[in-house]
Structure formats: structure tokens, C-alpha cells
Amino acid sequence: MSVSFIGKPVTRVDGRAKVTGTARYAADFNQPGQLYAVIVSATVGLGRVTEVASTEVERMPGVVAVITHRNAQKLPYLPHKGVIDPAVGERLHVLQDDRVQFYGQPVAIVVADNLDHAERAAAALRITYVAKRPIVDHADQTMERIAPKSADGSRGDADAAVTQAPVMIDETYEIARENHNPMEPHATIAAWSGDRLTLWSKSQYLVNEQAEIAAVFGLPVDNVEVICPFIGGAFGTSLRTWPHVTLAALAARQTGRAVKLVLTRKQMFFTTGHRPRTLQRIALGATPDGKLTGVIHEGTGETSRYEQFTEALTAVTAYLYSCPNVRTQYRLAQLDTSTPNHMRGPGEASGIFALESAMDELSYKLGVDPIELRRRNEPRRDEAENKPFSSRSLMQCYELGSERFGWARRTPEPRSMRDGRLLIGMGAATATYPAYHAPASARVRLLADGLAEVEAAASDMGPGTYTSMTQVAAEFLGLQQEQVRFRLGRSHFPQTPSHGGSWTMASVGSAIRAACVEAQAQAARRAVADPDSPIFAASVDDLEWSEGRLRRRGEASGGLSYQDIVARTGAPVEAEGSAQRDPEAAELYSMHSFGAVFAEVAIDPDVGTIRIRRIVGAYGIGRVVNPLLARSQCTGGMIGGMGMAMMERTVLDRRDGRPVNAHMADYLMPVNLDIPKLEALFVDEVDPHVNPLGVKGLGEIALVGTAPAIANAVFHATGKRVRSLPIHIEDVLTA
Structure with a gap:
């Protein structure tokens, strides 16, 4: 059998x-006679380097080289754009000129015989700048907004439909900038053998890193090999090839020895991407019985001045619910920061927070159960692309999840549920993500x-x-x-x-x-x-x-x-x-995963402390290859969503763009004591169209619906609608 x-x-x-510790990560591949490199980061947010006082540093114990734009090899930086790279703009050309485009940009690299000597020398290097004040905040009136190509979409007349609707919601939502903070920091060991380069480098996209570094140095692609058997977490931060990889290879070439470069935790807030801060407006028009008549979703995300990073901020709105009139608009705020990057559930996680919060607000305004409101607007097909879904189990997810969660025990009125003196809230939200191939x-x-x-x-x-x-x-x-x-x-x-x-x-x-x-x-x-x-x-x-x-x-x-x-x-x-993917199937069907997320919170009404008690997620993701791994993926995504909802926020000093909390003491993330009971359930879903295995993917969707479910639970507990993430104690305290 x-x-x-x-x-x-x-x-x-x-x-x-x-x-047992036998798994080897990028920084574990030490090479004979290797040197150690430390990046010196710019301490201004915009300007030029005018002087580098390197003479004394070069004489310090163990120092082999101090490399700046003045003595660095000029690199060809041939054109290259992987699928993960911004389509518009040009990547940072590190140490190729005196310009500083954002705080923390690498302006020098010190190479020494051991890490202690490299760190001491890097700290002693004095660099002088001519500085300008950067623009790092969406609220700055001089900020330029641009429209990415194919950023907007519409069907019907959404503005008229919302304005004329019997029931209307029109609100704005904000999500803070977040930084990836995986356990393993970015690391690269570079070694040359003639004109062939080997990189032991933390990478989620090896073939792209190979092609990118080959283009930077003007090498045949086959002359570069990237090795990365294990990654200690990433969440998107290692999708792109960041400047430190080039710097390690550059230092190895100029010194003639293998070079090891590991970023500090602080440096990971500068040059390795982040989830962009977003501002969004959602306007919903509906009939008294809860049928959507118009949806408007306008969003702005941040990007750097030298590249246009885009994500699917408004994409979900076009297909998630049935509505004849929908308009989406996406803009980029060009700031003097490093380029953002994809972070788990990129775009969808941010956009769905605004949409699902607004749907929750509409449910209370109508006096309709939040799940019932979604059921009344369940589409039969993808109305944005006018094609059927290859499979869509959203309502089955809500049925399975609500039964497990005990949604029927929820009383609908805000502040109506208590556990002793604590306010109890229950919230739900939809999750979705494309079934890519x-x-x-x-x-x-x-x-x-x-x-x-x-x-x-x-x-x-x-x-x-x-x-x-x-x-x-x-x-x-x-x-x-x-x-x-x-x-x-x-x-x-x-x-x-x-x-x-x-x-x-x-x-x-x-x-x-x-x-x-x-x-x-x-x-x-x-x-x-x-x-x-x-x-x-x-x-x-x-x-x-x-x-x-x-x-x-x-x-x-x-x-x-x-x-x-x-x-x-x-x-x-x-x-x-x-x-x-079968091109015929891709032409005929709209392919997405769906899920329903439920959260319960307990809030102290006197001091405003919020405790997430439990989260239940039910997902329709096609075939599940390994339920044990799948549940682990889901619980990890839920924890990421908890961080997004309650803790994670990178704060920039508007004077110079410096991340003021670029360390683990003030950049808060969920730890063991924060983690509640987490459950993941899977709908038995068969989808023969997505691929031969019938799988849809799971890593991203597990985070997508968590933050709005928590925010909706906070409203149910307190009656206070918080439209900005992360949610703070002061947001829920009674005035």
C-alpha cells in the first residue's frame, strides 16, 4: 500500500x-586568515562628506584598511533589477561619491585583523559633513507625492456612490514605520579567488544576490557564488541585496583577503529596509441593510528619493467584497530615508487594517454583526478582474473560526463584556493574500x-x-x-x-x-x-x-x-x-488565499493596559503539505500581527532622520510573556487550478488579518475606535 x-x-x-548548533548560518563560515570589517554610518540625514580624518585611524593596532569614497574601487554598477527590486530608481552606489542621502548611510568601512580592533578604529574615525535638514515625515508640507505607474483603479462612480449612500463611513488610518528584527543579523563573508567571488551571505534570494553583485562588480554571473544553507529569521529583510554585501566584497578585493562583515542591531535600522509608514483614507457607502454601494481607498506610503518602493497597499480593496463602485488611489511620499522593503504581508497587511477597521465601524453604525456584514457582501467572482475565483473559502473560514472562537457568546454592545473589573472585547477581520507562483x-x-x-x-x-x-x-x-x-x-x-x-x-x-x-x-x-x-x-x-x-x-x-x-x-x-503556472488557468481564474481571524482582549479600564488573551485563525489555503509546519507559520504570523497592532514603531528624529529607538530596549516586540493562546485551523479546500500541488501559500496571510482583528476587539471592549497603529495605553483611557 x-x-x-x-x-x-x-x-x-x-x-x-x-x-545542536551544527546548522551553519552566514557568519559561521569563517575563512582562514579572514579580516573583519565594520561599517561607519553617516551621522547626518542629508548632505555631503567634506573630510575624513583617517590618518591616525590607519595607524591604530590591527587596522588593515580604511575605505571611503576617496580610495574605494570605482565599481561599474551595471544595470540589474530583480523581481524584488523597485522598478523605478537606482540602488545606492555605496562609497562611490561624497553624497549622503539618509541617516545611517555607509560612508566608510574599517577593516582590521579582529573585530575588536575594527570596532575601536571605526569608533575613532572622524568624518566632517556639510549637512542639510532632511524631510523624513509625511506631514512635512514640502514633501513631494508621486503616483507610481498603474497605481490607481476604479469601476463605477465610487465618489458619487459614497456621497449619496444612506449610510457612510469616511475615516483615516495610520500605521507606523516598522523594522524587521530577526534573530540573525545581516552578515556576509566575502572571499575572492582571482576574478571569482564566493559570498557566504544571509539571503532569501540567492540567485538575485548572485546577479546583483555580478552587476555591481561587472563580473559574469557564473563568477559569483552565494551560499546560505540556513537563515535565522528574515520576514523580507533579506530579499534584496543591501550595501553591506557590496562592502564586504569590496573590502575583500582591496585587501586581498577574505572579509567578514556583520551588521549591528542598530545598523539594521538604517540600510536593510523597513515596512513603510502609511496613511490611508477609507470611505464606505452602504444601504441600510448593509450592502456596499461605494468604496474609496486612498493610501500613501513612504519611499526614498533614489528609488520608488511600491507595495500592494490598496490591492485587496478591489476584489475582497462585492461592490459596483470602487476607487483606489496609491501615492508615494518621497523622503530622505533609505528605501523601504517588503515586510511580511507587504501591502496587504497595511491595507487590510484600514479596510477591515472601516468594515467593523460600518457594522456598528448599521447595527449588523461584523461577520454578517461580510457575508452580505460576499462576491461570487472577482469583480476587479471580472473572473471567477479558483477557489474562495472565506465564509467557510468565518464559520469554522467563529465556532472555535465562541463568537456566539459575544454581546454586540461595546463595553458590555467583563471579566471582573476587566473590559473584554472580541474582534474579527478578514485575511487574504494572492496565490502567487x-x-x-x-x-x-x-x-x-x-x-x-x-x-x-x-x-x-x-x-x-x-x-x-x-x-x-x-x-x-x-x-x-x-x-x-x-x-x-x-x-x-x-x-x-x-x-x-x-x-x-x-x-x-x-x-x-x-x-x-x-x-x-x-x-x-x-x-x-x-x-x-x-x-x-x-x-x-x-x-x-x-x-x-x-x-x-x-x-x-x-x-x-x-x-x-x-x-x-x-x-x-x-x-x-x-x-x-498554467497560463490558461492564470487567464481564467483569480487566485487568492483567504482567512478569518478572531481576537479577544482584556483591558484594565483604570490604567488602559491591554492584554491579548487569545487569537483564532481559520484559513483556506488549498492543500496543506504539513499541518505541523503550517500551524507554526500561522502562530508566527499572528505574533507578528500582535507586534504590528500593539508595539512596533520606528520613530525618526525630524531634525536629521535618526531612528531614535534603533535598539531592542525601545523598539518593542512581543516576547514570551506577551503570547496568548494561538490556534490555527484549516478549511478543507481543493484547488486544482493554482499549481500541480494545489497549494496556495501561507506565510504572508497568517499576519495579514491579525492587527485589524485586535483593533476591532479593542473597540468592542472600550467603545474607543483607534485608527492608528500601534495602539497605546493612552488611546483607550477614558477621558
Whole structure:
């Protein structure tokens, strides 16, 4: 009987390596005779470097080089834009001129024989600037707003529909700037061998980092290799190739030795991206019975002056609910800051906070249960693209989640539920994220010892990629999981997309499936061509693979194993496979994941302290490859949403753009004592259109609906509507 591995709650195959410390992260690949580099960051927010007092620093113990724009190698910076890079603008050309475009920009790098010497010398380096006052706040009247290409959309006449609606909501919402703060800081070790460069570098997108650094240094792409077998969390911060990677390679080339560069926690607030601060307006028009007649969603996100970072801030509004009149508008505020970057649930997480808060406000104004309001506006098709959904289980998610959460016990009036003296609130919100897919490739190698090696240039920042891909390979090869060795984290492996956007399993998993099928086809052709084989000269069409053995159709026993076939021919079977979305399916269907998130809060009415007691999420994500990993993904996303709702905020000093809380004492995130009971449920959803595996992706959607569910629960508990994140104690205190 065939054993299925997809759908099983398998524990992590890399778990032992991680808990025993044998898993090697970027900074662990120390090289013989390596040097240590420390970045010197600009202390002004805008201006020019006029003087670098490096003479005395160069004489300090252990210092090998002080590299600035005055002595740095001039790099070609050939054109390159990966799918993750902003389409408009040009990336920072580090140490190529004297300009300072934002606070914390690298203006020098000190290289020494050990880290202590490098840090002491970097601290002693004195740099003089001609400074200007930067614009770092949306509220600055001199700030320029620009419209990205294809930023706006509309159907019907939303403005007239909202104005003329019997019931209307028109409010503004704000979300603070957030910084990624994974456990593992950014790190790169660079080593040259002639004109070939090896980078041991924290990266969620190895092939893009390979191509980017090759373009920066004017090298053939094959001359650069990026190695990253493990990532200690990322959440999007390692999708792009940031200046420190170039600096490590530059320092290694100029000194002729391998160089190790690890960013400090403070430096990770400067140059490695952030979730942009956003300002949004939502206007809803509805009939007295709750049918939406008009929706307006206007949003502004921040970007740097040298690049235009865009995200899907208003995209969800176009398709989430049924409405004949919808208008969306997206603008960018050009500021003197570094370029923002994708952060878990990018765009959707921010945009849905505003939309779902407004829907909650509308439900109270109408006197309709928040879930019932969403049910009354459930669309039958994607009204933005005028095509059916490949699958849409939103209402099933609400049914499953509300039953588990106990929504029926909720009393609708604000401030009506108590636990002793504490105010209790219950809130709900919708989650959604596109079911993305990108072209990917993988390689399968069947060995004489009965093992199968599987390779792909993917990454694993923590969701369990090693494990889930092993399950997919075992499933389609018919082997036990112990017989599969999945390898990732090297740019010369078969090409894959970025490890982000919830498309790794859909893309790489489908490619592994294709490679397994091709490996079986090659093995079968070998077997029938072998005169000593028991199936010599048989028609391949008359054969089938079952439990890793090749048999004539209808036979229940016997047959040839992969090991038998390889041993007979004396060479491994090696095959590559690729996968991409069926273009016809993409044209016919709108493909998204959906979910419903429920949150309960307890608030002290006297001092305003807010405690999240529990969160329940129910999700329709197609096929679930590993429920254990999936639940872990969901709870991690919920915790990220808690941070977004209650804690995370990067504050910039308007005088110079300095992040005033660029450390873990004042940049608050949820810790163990903050974590409530978290539950994740999955709707049994079958979607044959999204990809051969039927998976939709999970990493992003798990964060998307959490913050609005919490904010809606806070309103239910207090009667105070908070439209700005994170929510503070003073926001809920009674006046």
C-alpha cells in the first residue's frame, strides 16, 4: 500500500542540526586568515562628506584598511533589477561619491585583523559633513507625492456612490514605520579567488544576490557564488541585496583577503529596509441593510528619493467584497530615508487594517454583526478582474473560526463584556493574500545506495522548507523520507524565485515534483534498454512506478527499485524539472488565499493596559503539505500581527532622520510573556487550478488579518475606535 507524505505533520528534518548548533548560518563560515570589517554610518540625514580624518585611524593596532569614497574601487554598477527590486530608481552606489542621502548611510568601512580592533578604529574615525535638514515625515508640507505607474483603479462612480449612500463611513488610518528584527543579523563573508567571488551571505534570494553583485562588480554571473544553507529569521529583510554585501566584497578585493562583515542591531535600522509608514483614507457607502454601494481607498506610503518602493497597499480593496463602485488611489511620499522593503504581508497587511477597521465601524453604525456584514457582501467572482475565483473559502473560514472562537457568546454592545473589573472585547477581520507562483527548477539525483538527492537554489528562513520539500520528493518518488536528501542554499543549484511572497512551496515544490517525474522517466528508459533487466524491451507505457519500484502495470510485487536500476547501469540517474503556472488557468481564474481571524482582549479600564488573551485563525489555503509546519507559520504570523497592532514603531528624529529607538530596549516586540493562546485551523479546500500541488501559500496571510482583528476587539471592549497603529495605553483611557 502506498504511503502518502503530503498532508502529514512531520517534524523538521533539520531540527537536530538547529538545536545542536551544527546548522551553519552566514557568519559561521569563517575563512582562514579572514579580516573583519565594520561599517561607519553617516551621522547626518542629508548632505555631503567634506573630510575624513583617517590618518591616525590607519595607524591604530590591527587596522588593515580604511575605505571611503576617496580610495574605494570605482565599481561599474551595471544595470540589474530583480523581481524584488523597485522598478523605478537606482540602488545606492555605496562609497562611490561624497553624497549622503539618509541617516545611517555607509560612508566608510574599517577593516582590521579582529573585530575588536575594527570596532575601536571605526569608533575613532572622524568624518566632517556639510549637512542639510532632511524631510523624513509625511506631514512635512514640502514633501513631494508621486503616483507610481498603474497605481490607481476604479469601476463605477465610487465618489458619487459614497456621497449619496444612506449610510457612510469616511475615516483615516495610520500605521507606523516598522523594522524587521530577526534573530540573525545581516552578515556576509566575502572571499575572492582571482576574478571569482564566493559570498557566504544571509539571503532569501540567492540567485538575485548572485546577479546583483555580478552587476555591481561587472563580473559574469557564473563568477559569483552565494551560499546560505540556513537563515535565522528574515520576514523580507533579506530579499534584496543591501550595501553591506557590496562592502564586504569590496573590502575583500582591496585587501586581498577574505572579509567578514556583520551588521549591528542598530545598523539594521538604517540600510536593510523597513515596512513603510502609511496613511490611508477609507470611505464606505452602504444601504441600510448593509450592502456596499461605494468604496474609496486612498493610501500613501513612504519611499526614498533614489528609488520608488511600491507595495500592494490598496490591492485587496478591489476584489475582497462585492461592490459596483470602487476607487483606489496609491501615492508615494518621497523622503530622505533609505528605501523601504517588503515586510511580511507587504501591502496587504497595511491595507487590510484600514479596510477591515472601516468594515467593523460600518457594522456598528448599521447595527449588523461584523461577520454578517461580510457575508452580505460576499462576491461570487472577482469583480476587479471580472473572473471567477479558483477557489474562495472565506465564509467557510468565518464559520469554522467563529465556532472555535465562541463568537456566539459575544454581546454586540461595546463595553458590555467583563471579566471582573476587566473590559473584554472580541474582534474579527478578514485575511487574504494572492496565490502567487513563479517559474522554478529543481534537480533530482538517484544514487546507487538507494538515496535520492534533491537540489534547488531556494532558501529556508524558518518555515520548514527542508522538511516540506523532502515530503514532496518522498511522495512523488515513492521513497521513505529518510531516503531523500534535500539541499538548498547555493546559487549554482537550479534556479528558484525568492523565498518570500508565499510562493516557495507552490513554485519550488512543483518543480521538485516535475524533477521527480522526469527522474522516474529516465530510470524507466534505462531499465527497458538494459538487456539483463527483467523488463527489457517493454513499452514504457506498460510500466508504472509504485512505492519506488518500477513494475508492469497490474503487478503487485517484484519490480525494480531505483537502486537496482542505478546499480545495473553504474551511473546515477540525474534529471531536472521545471514548473510554472498554467497560463490558461492564470487567464481564467483569480487566485487568492483567504482567512478569518478572531481576537479577544482584556483591558484594565483604570490604567488602559491591554492584554491579548487569545487569537483564532481559520484559513483556506488549498492543500496543506504539513499541518505541523503550517500551524507554526500561522502562530508566527499572528505574533507578528500582535507586534504590528500593539508595539512596533520606528520613530525618526525630524531634525536629521535618526531612528531614535534603533535598539531592542525601545523598539518593542512581543516576547514570551506577551503570547496568548494561538490556534490555527484549516478549511478543507481543493484547488486544482493554482499549481500541480494545489497549494496556495501561507506565510504572508497568517499576519495579514491579525492587527485589524485586535483593533476591532479593542473597540468592542472600550467603545474607543483607534485608527492608528500601534495602539497605546493612552488611546483607550477614558477621558
